[in-house]
Amino acid sequence: MAVLRTSIVSLVVFTVMLGIIYPLxxxxxxxxxxxxxxxxxxxxxxxxxxxxxxxGQPFSAPGYFWSRPSATTPYPYNGVSSSSxxxxxxxxxxxKALADxxxxxxxxxxxxxKPIPIDLITSSGSGxxxxxxxxxxxxQIHRVAKxxxxxxxxxxxxxxxxxxxxxxxxxxxxxxxxxxxxxALDKLN
Amino acid sequence: MTGSGLFQIGLxxxxxxxxxxxxxxxxxxxxxxxxxxxxPILRPVEKLLYRIFGVHSDDExxxxxxxxxxxxxxxxxxxxxxLLQRFxxxxxxxxxxxxxxxxxxxxxxxxxFITNTNWQGYGGESTMSYLTQMMGLGVQNFLSAATxxxxxxxxxxxxxxxxxxxxxxxxVDFTRSILxxxxxxxxxxxxxxxxxxxxxxxxxxxxASLMQTVSYDKPVVDSQGNTVKDASGKDKTEPAVMKExxxxxxxxxxxxxxKQLGTNGGxxxxxxxxxxxxxxxxxxxFLESLAILLIAAALCYTFGKMAGDTRQGWALLAAMFIxxxxxxxxxYYSETIDAPYVKNLGAAVTSDGNMEGKEVRIGVANSAxxxxxxxxxxxxxxxxxxxxxxxxxxLIPLFLMQLGEIIFGGVGSGLYGMIVFAIISxxxxxxxxxxxxxxxxxxxxxxxxxxSSLVILIPAVCVLLGTAIAVIAKDGVAGIANPxxxxxxxxxxxxxxxxxxxxxxxAGLSANTLFYNIVLGIVMLxxxxxxxxxxxxxxxxxxxxxxxxxxxxxxxxxxxxxxVFLIGIIxxxxxxxxxxxxxxxxxxxxxxxxx
Numbered sequence: 001m002a003v004l005r006t007s008i009v010s011l012v013v014f015t016v017m018l019g020i021i022y023p024l025x026x027x028x029x030x031x032x033x034x035x036x037x038x039x040x041x042x043x044x045x046x047x048x049x050x051x052x053x054x055x056g057q058p059f060s061a062p063g064y065f066w067s068r069p070s071a072t073t074p075y076p077y078n079g080v081s082s083s084s085x086x087x088x089x090x091x092x093x094x095x096k097a098l099a100d101x102x103x104x105x106x107x108x109x110x111x112x113x114k115p116i117p118i119d120l121i122t123s124s125g126s127g128x129x130x131x132x133x134x135x136x137x138x139x140q141i142h143r144v145a146k147x148x149x150x151x152x153x154x155x156x157x158x159x160x161x162x163x164x165x166x167x168x169x170x171x172x173x174x175x176x177x178x179x180x181x182x183x184a185l186d187k188l189n
Numbered sequence: 190m191t192g193s194g195l196f197q198i199g200l201x202x203x204x205x206x207x208x209x210x211x212x213x214x215x216x217x218x219x220x221x222x223x224x225x226x227x228x229p230i231l232r233p234v235e236k237l238l239y240r241i242f243g244v245h246s247d248d249e250x251x252x253x254x255x256x257x258x259x260x261x262x263x264x265x266x267x268x269x270x271x272l273l274q275r276f277x278x279x280x281x282x283x284x285x286x287x288x289x290x291x292x293x294x295x296x297x298x299x300x301x302f303i304t305n306t307n308w309q310g311y312g313g314e315s316t317m318s319y320l321t322q323m324m325g326l327g328v329q330n331f332l333s334a335a336t337x338x339x340x341x342x343x344x345x346x347x348x349x350x351x352x353x354x355x356x357x358x359x360x361v362d363f364t365r366s367i368l369x370x371x372x373x374x375x376x377x378x379x380x381x382x383x384x385x386x387x388x389x390x391x392x393x394x395x396x397a398s399l400m401q402t403v404s405y406d407k408p409v410v411d412s413q414g415n416t417v418k419d420a421s422g423k424d425k426t427e428p429a430v431m432k433e434x435x436x437x438x439x440x441x442x443x444x445x446x447x448k449q450l451g452t453n454g455g456x457x458x459x460x461x462x463x464x465x466x467x468x469x470x471x472x473x474x475f476l477e478s479l480a481i482l483l484i485a486a487a488l489c490y491t492f493g494k495m496a497g498d499t500r501q502g503w504a505l506l507a508a509m510f511i512x513x514x515x516x517x518x519x520x521y522y523s524e525t526i527d528a529p530y531v532k533n534l535g536a537a538v539t540s541d542g543n544m545e546g547k548e549v550r551i552g553v554a555n556s557a558x559x560x561x562x563x564x565x566x567x568x569x570x571x572x573x574x575x576x577x578x579x580x581x582x583x584l585i586p587l588f589l590m591q592l593g594e595i596i597f598g599g600v601g602s603g604l605y606g607m608i609v610f611a612i613i614s615x616x617x618x619x620x621x622x623x624x625x626x627x628x629x630x631x632x633x634x635x636x637x638x639x640x641s642s643l644v645i646l647i648p649a650v651c652v653l654l655g656t657a658i659a660v661i662a663k664d665g666v667a668g669i670a671n672p673x674x675x676x677x678x679x680x681x682x683x684x685x686x687x688x689x690x691x692x693x694x695x696a697g698l699s700a701n702t703l704f705y706n707i708v709l710g711i712v713m714l715x716x717x718x719x720x721x722x723x724x725x726x727x728x729x730x731x732x733x734x735x736x737x738x739x740x741x742x743x744x745x746x747x748x749x750x751x752x753v754f755l756i757g758i759i760x761x762x763x764x765x766x767x768x769x770x771x772x773x774x775x776x777x778x779x780x781x782x783x784x
Contacts, residue, residue: 002243003254006360007262010242011269011332014367018331019324022372026379026443030389033380038389040436040466042397049397052436054386054465058403068549074426075405079435080314080394082460084546086576086697088675089528090782094545098530102537118531118540119549125463125556125573131549135539171197172471173552182400 045183055079056130057179062108063147064185065132065140067178068119069101072127085123098122109143131175134163148189158184190518190525191541194554198517201475201558202510205482209506212483213490219369220342220362221495222246231368238364249355252729255343256722258359259336263303263718266332270299273325274317283318284393290316297706302326304717305333305599307448307455307569307692308709310701314437314458319391326455327444331375334451334484335366337601340721341488344605345495347728348629351736356728366601370484371451378446381476386469387442395436403431441466449480452599454569454692462559462572463548474551474572478559481568485597488604496629500747505607508755509596513565516585521557523582529782543582546574557582564589567599569692576671576679576695580782584775586693587682591771592763593648594689602690605724609644611746612637612727614758618744618751627743630736637730640723647719649766651688651712656681656770664704670697674781678774683709685767688716 030038041053051057056067058076070076071085087094101121106112120136137159145155162181165174218225239246250258274290277283290298294310301308302325311317317326339362346356383389406426409417419425441457445467448455455461462468468477486506493502524543531540542553551559556573563570564586575583589596595606612626616633619626626633659665659680669676679695686693687709694700700709737743745751 003258003261006242006244007258007265010238010360010364011262011265013238013241014332015269015324015328018367018372019328022375023323023327023440023443026376026383027389027391027440029380030383030442034383037386038383038442039392040388040390040395040438041386041469042395042436049395050400051397051434054469055434055436056465057399057401057434059401060403061401064401074408075403075431077403077434080437081312082314082458082464083312084460084463084574084577084696086574086670086695087545088576088671088673088697088778089530089543089545089579090673090675090778091671095530095533098534102534115536115539118538118542119544121538122543122545122547125546125548125551125571126460126465128460128465129548129550130465133549166193167471170200171475172550172555173193175550179400186400 043179043183050183051179053177053180054130055128059178059182062143064182065137065144065178066120068129068132069097069121069123070127070129071123077128079128082126082128084125084127112139112142114139130177130179132178134159134174134176137163137176137181144185148185150188154188158188190521191554194521194552197475197554198521198558201478202514204479205486208483209487209490212487213502214494216370216487216491217494219365220491225369227369227373235364235368238368239360242360244358244360246358246361248358250358251354252343252356252725252732255356255359256725259340259721259725260718263336266329267299267303270302270325270329271295273321274298277318277321280318280320282320282391285318287316287318293703293706294701297710298326300710300713301692302329302453302455303333304690304713305337305451305453305567305602306687306690306713306717307453308687308694308713309455309692310706312459313456314439319439322444322457323440327447330444330447330451330453330455331367331371334371334447334453334600335363337599337605338366338370338488339363339601340724341492341601341605344608344724344728345492347731348496348631350732352734353732356725356732371447374450375443375446378450378476378480379442382442382445382473385473386466387445387473388438388466389440389442390438391440392438394438397434397436399432399434405429405431437466445477446480448570449477449568450484452481452485452566452568452603454563456570461570463574468551468572471550471555474555474559477570478555478562481562481566481570482597484600485566485603488600492604492608498747501629504747504752505604505611507752508759509565509607511752511756512592512596512759513561516589517558517561520561520582520585521554523579523585524553524557526579528579543577543579546577548573560586561589562597564691564693565596565598567594567602567689567691569686571693574696575682575693576697580675580775580779583678583695584771587678587685587775588763588767588771590685590689590691591652591767592759593645594691595759599690602720606644606720609641609724609727610759611755612641613645614751614755615744615746617758618754624742627737628746630739631731631734632737637727640727643723644720645762648688648716651715652681652684653766653770655684655688655708655712659684659708662704664702668699668702668705670699674774674777678778681770681774684712687712690717
């Protein structure tokens with residue numbers, strides 16, 4: 001019986017300590033020190049919430065840089081239902097999806113004969129990946145410039161400005177944030 | 190493989206190795222009750238807690254009482270997590286108004302979190318209220334980790350004590366694990382994670398207007414909310430346009446910190462640490478992967494320190510590293526070679542690795558690193574989708590789990606599993622030369638061997654029998670997402686993960702069904718407590734024995750020879766048990782794809 005009593009009391013105490021005080025205290029500190037980060041790195045434009053710099057968005061208009069394919073349902077980049085395709089490498093459905101995505105890219109930009117960087121046609125782990133590789137951004141410059149009536153060099157320099165190197169030069173991989181890049185692109189026109 | 194990738198992996202291990210000794214000796218002080226860095230602040234809190242609990246810190250427990258405390262406390266914890274999910278719709282902190290979770294999913298999740306498995310049949314951001322997350326799941330992240338750490342310390346005492354009837358006090362070991370180790374590290378880690386962009390708030394989800402609207406096929410639902418099927422049996426859809434994006438929030442950072450440090454692995458969001466709010470930057474990724482192995486690795490040093498011979502701890506660590514690193518390099522290599530889908534596309538694409546199911550900021554090297562360490566340790570969080578790994582790349586996480594979660598393993602649980610393998614190794618060595626085996630000055634006899642066999646057999650039987658049942662049962666096969674041998678791998682992976690309390694998944698498998706919730710729930714319970722009880726029985730039996738002085742016939746257990754022997758035993762046991770099942774899954778898939 002002593003075991004049962006101690007179990008109940010300690011469970012209550014630890015639940016209050018770790019389940020209420022700890023997350024509340026951490027929220028207090030987070031809100032005081034990093035309010036922007038703790039609240040989702042939200043991007044506000046003209047008083048309107050346009051997204052988060054960490055959460056990707058879908059783009060299919062030829063005048064925008066496209067994000068990576070997203071496997072969330074029922075629509076891509078569904079913020080409340082992060083998910084991936086979970087397709088195995090040898091699943092015929094994966095091969096078909098890749099073919100469809102290649103053909104969509106080719107249709108939007110028939111003159112472009114460069115090979116497509118693989119990250120631009122494979123779906124991400126989260127379905128919310130805000131990034132593409134710098135190569136995937138460079139690949140799209142021709143299409144974006146043409147549809148925006150801009151010179152390729154202007155768009156290229158914009159991409160270069162938005163290319164983030166490895167963190168501290170060491171960690172991760174170089175990336176381009178598609179949401180931020182497209183916002184900057186809209187500002188150009 | 191790239192130079193940068195290999196460098197990041199090398200840096201990872203360098204930082205890990207540097208941290209082992211400081212943290213390990215700190216933890217030894219904590220468990221021995223000697224003054225340490227945090228004693229001035231925490232000792233008064235600790236005393237207060239014992240007073241509230243009605244515990245006298247000097248009251249020692251025989252192994253049966255220790256075990257009863259573990260079991261009763263964890264059972265109560267499971268009931269709380271179950272009830273929180275069942276009644277979350279009537280409880281506060283549910284800004285999205287989520288309804289009660291189904292009984293079978295609640296059972297599965299409650300078991301999953303008290304057993305440190307953190308298998309997730311649900312999607313966090315679309316199922317669980319903030320209250321359920323923090324008071325149920327978040328709390329169990331701490332408690333399940335501390336439980337295993339306490340059990341480990343009890344086992345170590347079994348070796349250290351002589352002719353003793355007791356193995357320590359569960360409440361003391363448990364409270365110290367939380368107060369001095371898990372909580373302070375989590376607090377620091379939470380702040381670092383928020384600085385990188387992990388969310389930490391209690392706000393309702395925010396609506397953003399998309400820069401470009403999306404047309405999609407919206408599933409048609411009837412008045413009861415069920416999907417409507419068309420004549421051919423497919424879900425009926427209607428064209429719709431989405432103009433907004435809901436951005437999910439919650440007290441995520443505080444939970445992610447402990448889910449990594451406590452080798453829990455249960456994500457705040459559905460896709461775990463692949464989610465940009467759970468793992469926003471390469472630095473957060475590096476630190477989160479470091480946190481997976483940190484405590485488990487340092488506990489090896491704690492073990493050596495408490496056993497009075499740090500070489501014993503380093504020897505077990507050496508065995509862990511020697512098994513882990515080649516498997517990691519193999520996994521990384523498998524993910525960088527051109528996948529069949531890349532080869533089929535020929536010159537149309539350029540590829541430097543398999544990016545299906547991976548995030549660009551994290552990349553292939555860090556995805557392979559995470560996949561390997563998260564399954565070596567029984568963490569089970571993911572930053573890339575293992576289901577979309579190459580067949581051989583996915584074999585590595587699968588095999589690491591099947592080895593019994595002892596290559597670092599869970600905090601506490603990994604090392605007590607590894608010590609059991611050391612016991613088996615000295616026994617086998619003893620048989621070879623015809624001597625009574627000893628480990629750390631204690632004779633290993635029939636009782637210890639029986640219990641050690643249970644520790645190895647129970648999870649293994651759960652994996653193989655469970656998989657066999659699931660591939661025969663209609664409800665089991667119904668969950669498969671990918672065709673061919675890969676579908677078998679999904680089921681094998683689920684049972685390997687649950688029986689060994691890992692929690693990662695080949696997530697294509699639809700596991701939130703009555704069948705999988707119940708069967709996997711039972712498997713998680715057996716895999717956890719079917720190991721803890723025999724381990725504590727070994728602790729009790731060893732504590733009662735006298736110390737055998739080192740003689741000319743003693744097999745030294747800190748030498749390279751013993752490390753090699755131990756590795757051999759681990760690999761042979763793992764390979765003999767699981768090679769046939771691996772041949773039917775990932776190996777068959779790999780060979781089928783060769784043209």
